Amino acid sequence: MKRYQNLILILLVVAIGAFPLWYVNKPAPTADGKQVEIFKGADDQAKDTISTIAPDYKPWFNSMMEPSSGEVASLLFALQAGIGAGFLGYWIGSSTTRARMRKEQEKAKA
Amino acid sequence: MHIMEGFLPVKHAIGWSVAAAPFVGYGLYSINKRVKQNPEQRMLLGVAAAFTFVLSALKIPSVTGSCSHPTGTGLGAVLFGPSAMAPIGAIVLLFQALLLAHGGITTLGANVFSMAILGPWVAWLVFRLSRSVRLPFGPSVFLAASLADMATYITTAFQLAIAFPDPVGGILASFAKFAGVFALTQIPLAICEGILSVIVMNALMKLNQEEMTNLESFKTQEVKA
Numbered sequence: 001m002k003r004y005q006n007l008i009l010i011l012l013v014v015a016i017g018a019f020p021l022w023y024v025n026k027p028a029p030t031a032d033g034k035q036v037e038i039f040k041g042a043d044d045q046a047k048d049t050i051s052t053i054a055p056d057y058k059p060w061f062n063s064m065m066e067p068s069s070g071e072v073a074s075l076l077f078a079l080q081a082g083i084g085a086g087f088l089g090y091w092i093g094s095s096t097t098r099a100r101m102r103k104e105q106e107k108a109k110a
Numbered sequence: 111m112h113i114m115e116g117f118l119p120v121k122h123a124i125g126w127s128v129a130a131a132p133f134v135g136y137g138l139y140s141i142n143k144r145v146k147q148n149p150e151q152r153m154l155l156g157v158a159a160a161f162t163f164v165l166s167a168l169k170i171p172s173v174t175g176s177c178s179h180p181t182g183t184g185l186g187a188v189l190f191g192p193s194a195m196a197p198i199g200a201i202v203l204l205f206q207a208l209l210l211a212h213g214g215i216t217t218l219g220a221n222v223f224s225m226a227i228l229g230p231w232v233a234w235l236v237f238r239l240s241r242s243v244r245l246p247f248g249p250s251v252f253l254a255a256s257l258a259d260m261a262t263y264i265t266t267a268f269q270l271a272i273a274f275p276d277p278v279g280g281i282l283a284s285f286a287k288f289a290g291v292f293a294l295t296q297i298p299l300a301i302c303e304g305i306l307s308v309i310v311m312n313a314l315m316k317l318n319q320e321e322m323t324n325l326e327s328f329k330t331q332e333v334k335a
Binding site: 005006009010012013016017019020021023024027038039040041042043045046047049050053054057059060061062063064065066067073076077078080081083084085086087088091092095096098099 | 111112113114115116117119120153156157159160161162163164165166167168169170171172173174175176177178202205206207208209210211212214215216266270274275276277284287288291292295296298301302305306308309310312313316317318
């Protein structure tokens, strides 16, 4: 059990992430025939909520740079995750090697 | 939990920035001091930062039919205490605000406050509390990371509620609306974050035992045990 613990935990995360894709139905279009987007960002929904509570509110500052398309945005998100994952990979690699070499050294001494 | 650029009134934007700044400043000071005293902990700091980078880039679908992302700041807070995570979280938020138009410069203070200050404090307190009632290590890490994640999003809902009180029901009604957007969506993601934090923590305990025993938050436990 202990041996498979991490594997089970990772599978659990994947399952929690994938479950909504199967479980949530695409919302019906609104009365005026507009398509409702599914799996929209919660941040965007908060923006919509602001405009229903305070319809007169105008944002007073705009982003200085905006990714020119959804593709470019996903590139930058992938880059962010890639940088992080790259470091984590380096850490796991170097740490396991260090642990192994230490064991071998101890064996050689004994 | 990113409040979009320009979507906080000027006074609120300034207020949250002023509130967040000293935490980030002290965090930088404490990280510098730590690295000087324990250079071997640089690797652990890197792991905490990298974990935050990865997790806050993952937009995961949720049962409410919308997408959101974990924060990744709980793990580092459990390792180093809450103050170290303020600058690390701020770097991630700055990257997203400048390059991705995700969040913003004017809302940076508020976003730093929820994700890089309040979340880590919750993580650290929950971890201490769980350990003091003798909860096992793994479940304590899980609780700390997932509750920190939830607390971050509830803070964002609160920040938006006091900036945009409902004309009829006031701040409370407005809070209920924003929490409806953020909190429910976040529950499964918080569970994911908790699990991922446990996985990384298990690996740290196995591979970096020496460095880990030098961490204050783990030392005190050994004395108790």
